[in-house]
Amino acid sequence: MGISCQEVWREVSNYLEDNLDPVLRATIEEHLQRCKHCTAVIDGTRNVVQLYGDRRMLEVPLGFSQRLHARLQANMPPPRPRGTAWGWVFAAAASLLIVGGFELGNSAAFTGPELRSEHAIPATNHMPPDLLVVVAKDGKVFHGAAACPFMHDKNKERVMKASEAIREGYVPCTRCMKQYLSANLIAPSFQWGIMDELAGMHPVQ
Amino acid sequence: MLAAALENSAEESNEETLIRRIRNGEHELFYELIRPHERRVYAAAFAILRNEADAEEVAQEAVLKAFKNIRQFRAEARFSTWLIQITVNEARMRKRKDHAHIMEAMADHRDEEGDYTPRDFADWREIPSETLERSEIREALTRALTVIGEKYQEVFLLRDVQHLTIEETAKTLKISTAAVKTRLLRARLMLRDLLSPGLGGSWSSRLSFVKGAKPWE
Numbered sequence: 001m002g003i004s005c006q007e008v009w010r011e012v013s014n015y016l017e018d019n020l021d022p023v024l025r026a027t028i029e030e031h032l033q034r035c036k037h038c039t040a041v042i043d044g045t046r047n048v049v050q051l052y053g054d055r056r057m058l059e060v061p062l063g064f065s066q067r068l069h070a071r072l073q074a075n076m077p078p079p080r081p082r083g084t085a086w087g088w089v090f091a092a093a094a095s096l097l098i099v100g101g102f103e104l105g106n107s108a109a110f111t112g113p114e115l116r117s118e119h120a121i122p123a124t125n126h127m128p129p130d131l132l133v134v135v136a137k138d139g140k141v142f143h144g145a146a147a148c149p150f151m152h153d154k155n156k157e158r159v160m161k162a163s164e165a166i167r168e169g170y171v172p173c174t175r176c177m178k179q180y181l182s183a184n185l186i187a188p189s190f191q192w193g194i195m196d197e198l199a200g201m202h203p204v205q
Numbered sequence: 206m207l208a209a210a211l212e213n214s215a216e217e218s219n220e221e222t223l224i225r226r227i228r229n230g231e232h233e234l235f236y237e238l239i240r241p242h243e244r245r246v247y248a249a250a251f252a253i254l255r256n257e258a259d260a261e262e263v264a265q266e267a268v269l270k271a272f273k274n275i276r277q278f279r280a281e282a283r284f285s286t287w288l289i290q291i292t293v294n295e296a297r298m299r300k301r302k303d304h305a306h307i308m309e310a311m312a313d314h315r316d317e318e319g320d321y322t323p324r325d326f327a328d329w330r331e332i333p334s335e336t337l338e339r340s341e342i343r344e345a346l347t348r349a350l351t352v353i354g355e356k357y358q359e360v361f362l363l364r365d366v367q368h369l370t371i372e373e374t375a376k377t378l379k380i381s382t383a384a385v386k387t388r389l390l391r392a393r394l395m396l397r398d399l400l401s402p403g404l405g406g407s408w409s410s411r412l413s414f415v416k417g418a419k420p421w422e
Contacts, residue, residue, distance in 0.1 A: 006320055013390045041323050044397040051336075051346060052365050052396075058244040059343060061257055064264075065243055069236055071265045072272065076232050 003027045008038045012045050131162040135170050144176040220284050227275055235272050242285050243268075245367055246292050252362040253296035255351050263299050267292040282373075289367055290377040293359065321391045324398050349399045353392055360385055361392035 008028055014020050015028055032039050051057070133142040137156035142165040150173055151157065160168075223238045246267055251260035271278075271288050278287055336342045350358055363374040364385070371389075375382045 006322075009323060009394065010320055010390075013386065013393060037323075040401075041394070041397065044401050045393045048393055048396045048400060049365050052350075052361070053368065055244075056338070057343060057346065057366060058248040060244050060247045061261060064247060064261060065240075067261070068239075068243060068265055068268060072235065072239075072268065075269055075272070076235075 003031050005031075005035060005038050008032075008035070009041060012042060015042065016046055016049060132159055133162050133165050133170075134159055135165055135168075140170060141173045142170040143173045148173055148176055150175050221280065224275060224278065224280075224284065232272075235275070238284070239268055239271070239288075242288055245285065246288060249289050249292045249362060249367060250296045251347075252350060252358060252366065253293065253300060253355070255347075259299060259303075260296075263295045264292065267295045270295065285367075286369055286373045286377065289363065289369065293363070293377055321394045323394055346400070349396055352399060353395045357388050357392035357395065360388040361396070364389050365393070 008015075008031055011020060011024070011028060015025065020028070032042065134145060134148075134151065134157050135142045136151060137158065139151075141150070142162070143151055220238065223234050227234050227238065243264075247260055247264045250263040250267065251257065254260050254263060267288070270291050274291075278284065350361070353361070359378055360374060363369045363377055364371065369377065371382050371385050374389075375385045378385070
């Protein structure tokens with residue numbers, strides 16, 4: 001059974017790609033033996049495919065590759081520092097130590113070292129809050145008694161509780177304290193408990 | 206045949222390794238991954254845009270896009286196919302932006318349904334591939350490709366120049382495999398007509414080429 005030229009042209013691609021069933025292929029080959037036109041079409045198409053498929057058809061402009069790589073480089077993130085497995089282990093251990101240190105420092109179970117000197121103990125911790133002291137209105141110091149010569153502006157003195165004086169920003173008079181220490185010949189602790197004694201030396205008027 | 210298949214398999218395996226390492230942060234390996242495909246990327250862009258400067262820019266954009274989206278690459282496709290697909294999309298977008306597609310649409314207005322009838326039946330014997338060493342021959346082939354219309358040109362380019370399979374070509378262009386086969390046949394026959402030597406013609410002696418004329422006439 002024969003085949004027409006139109007049918008052969010329809011199968012040119014399949015013929016060239018060897019994608020035909022054997023019967024149709026044999027029929028076409030039989031046709032080609034007696035048809036110069038179809039042979040020219042097949043040969044010419046094969047040449048076209050062969051020529052365009054050649055790698056030399058993929059010519060690029062001079063310097064294309066270098067420019068492409070430069071563009072890539074400009075858009076790449078900076079390289080990450082690389083480490084060994086041990087490096088990662090050490091880094092993780094260091095992180096744990098830091099975090100653990102913070103946690104321990106903030107822990108309620110942690111108590112600070114005992115203060116070395118009794119003088120370092122905050123005075124207000126031991127001061128009787130109801131102890132009566134004397135202050136001058138415009139002064140910064142409170143006294144055990146109004147007779148203290150360091151007392152300024154005695155016309156404006158007033159008596160108040162030690163706790164109130166502290167709250168208002170007054171500090172104790174050093175003379176009153178020195179007198180107390182000399183009289184007792186002891187090294188009393190720097191506590192606001194001495195104000196009881198001071199109050200006895202310089203009775204509040 | 207077996208050696209070529211083994212070589213391809215080794216290349217693909219090497220590509221897989223490179224891609225995995227690039228994804229894991231060894232970005233500089235992307236140069237190595239892309240090097241064997243650079244020419245094909247440029248050729249794909251040039252075939253669509255027909256302008257060296259535009260083709261180079263689009264090729265660069267496509268490669269950058271591939272780098273930035275390397276995590277989206279799926280191993281079931283070939284890397285080269287994926288890369289060419291990106292390039293074709295980028296080139297098409299550039300072309301739309303430049304409004305060049307209007308002229309293309311006019312040139313593409315051909316009957317795809319009916320059979321294509323060859324117009325030249327001159328005996329075209331085998332052409333020595335050495336002729337491709339001559340730049341004027343390569344230019345003639347490139348110009349012929351620009352005459353046949355975009356939809357034929359794209360299919361021909363992907364299948365016969367880039368050597369994608371019919372299925373890969375269809376996927377890249379988002380058309381059916383039947384459409385790929387039809388367009389490919391017409392593209393080949395049109396190019397044969399355009400490049401056929403004609404009666405008494407010769408590849409080697411006449412090289413001027415304008416639309417409607419043969420390079421050797």
